[in-house]
Amino acid sequence: MPDDMLAGEADVAAAIKRYVNASVAPRDARLVAAGVVARRASAPLRIRPFAIALSAAAVLFAVAVGGATLLTEPDASSPARAEVSGLTYDIAVARSLQISDGELEPYGIASAIDGGLPYDGTTVYAIAGVDPHDALVIPLRPGGGDDVGSYGNYALLVRGSLADVCPFFDPESDATPAECR
Amino acid sequence: MTIVFEGVVRRDITSFTRLVEMFDADLLRVAFLIAHDREGAHDAVQATWERLWVKPPALRDPTRLRSWLLTVAANEARQARRRSRTRSESERRAPEPMATVDPAAGVSDLDLSSVLSRQRAEDRELIALRYVLDMTSPQIAAHLGISAEGVRTRLRRVLGKLREELTNA
Numbered sequence: 001m002p003d004d005m006l007a008g009e010a011d012v013a014a015a016i017k018r019y020v021n022a023s024v025a026p027r028d029a030r031l032v033a034a035g036v037v038a039r040r041a042s043a044p045l046r047i048r049p050f051a052i053a054l055s056a057a058a059v060l061f062a063v064a065v066g067g068a069t070l071l072t073e074p075d076a077s078s079p080a081r082a083e084v085s086g087l088t089y090d091i092a093v094a095r096s097l098q099i100s101d102g103e104l105e106p107y108g109i110a111s112a113i114d115g116g117l118p119y120d121g122t123t124v125y126a127i128a129g130v131d132p133h134d135a136l137v138i139p140l141r142p143g144g145g146d147d148v149g150s151y152g153n154y155a156l157l158v159r160g161s162l163a164d165v166c167p168f169f170d171p172e173s174d175a176t177p178a179e180c181r
Numbered sequence: 182m183t184i185v186f187e188g189v190v191r192r193d194i195t196s197f198t199r200l201v202e203m204f205d206a207d208l209l210r211v212a213f214l215i216a217h218d219r220e221g222a223h224d225a226v227q228a229t230w231e232r233l234w235v236k237p238p239a240l241r242d243p244t245r246l247r248s249w250l251l252t253v254a255a256n257e258a259r260q261a262r263r264r265s266r267t268r269s270e271s272e273r274r275a276p277e278p279m280a281t282v283d284p285a286a287g288v289s290d291l292d293l294s295s296v297l298s299r300q301r302a303e304d305r306e307l308i309a310l311r312y313v314l315d316m317t318s319p320q321i322a323a324h325l326g327i328s329a330e331g332v333r334t335r336l337r338r339v340l341g342k343l344r345e346e347l348t349n350a
Contacts, residue, residue: 002316003317004318009336015293016214017312019290019297021210022290023213029198036197036230037234102326103256104326128249129238164232167257167260
């Protein structure tokens with residue numbers, strides 16, 4: 001038991017621990033590890049094309065780049081971009097992204113960022129389990145949105161595969177890419 | 182931990198097996214509480230291990246690997262829980278608790294299963310970290326990225342809710 005128990009916590013704690021321990025049996029680590037290695041050896045890592053739902057607002061419009069739909073500025077041919085630690089990322093609206101604070105770790109500062117979204121500061125964050133060279137997030141100020149809906153809490157900074165970001169999307173939202181539902 | 186993690190990065194199966202040995206049971210129990218479904222828990226932990234093997238995280242501090250594993254497993258378990266809600270009741274392999282009673286608490290597993298299934302996923306994660314992994318408030322705070330006082334406040338609320346619902350069960 002943790003040594004900072006609250007009053008009345010011990011009996012509930014004991015019951016829950018006993019219930020969980022009785023519900024899931026320990027496994028043979030060698031079999032688990034061998035199964036993972038064998039499964040991944042026969043199934044090459046898929047880089048899934050990724051489409052992010054975007055607004056049709058007058059200020060921003062989209063171009064398709066490598067399967068991902070990104071932001072761009074009016075009268076520009078290139079996607080909206082941000083620079084972090086010398087690397088350039090494309091910026092994408094991700095309305096149904098669901099990430100808690102505990103899943104984010106400060107990664108750096110966006111030294112150059114455009115796209116016209118209501119960014120909340122310039123600190124960008126790495127997502128737990130996602131290679132920061134593939135994707136990062138930057139917080140957005142609350143209340144931002146367009147005729148499609150709210151922009152959400154974060155914009156995505158995209159540089160590589162987004163396969164690992166899929167678990168952070170709401171699988172039941174219409175704004176979630178089909179590959180992630 | 183650093184040496185074992187570096188072994189996994191180099192795709193050394195022995196190191197990977199060692200990590201599974203160290204953390205699989207904890208991940209499975211946390212995932213079970215969050216997904217509240219044995220099959221979902223196994224799927225969540227399987228996905229977690231596959232992610233580690235295929236693309237190890239770029240951790241500046243390898244001692245944070247346990248926290249990373251718990252975070253990924255919790256996310257996967259939440260996804261599993263959402264997916265299971267779309268399946269029919271007959272298809273779900275819900276936990277089959279024995280109708281036993283904990284003599285210390287007077288709580289039956291059946292009641293506990295029912296009460297736990299009604300809690301929010303975030304609260305079930307907190308319950309798992311606290312009561313299954315025996316993490317202290319500061320440890321939970323460091324893992325979730327919130328204050329220790331915030332953890333204690335949430336724990337008091339969750340505990341109060343659990344006790345009330347178990348009394349009424």
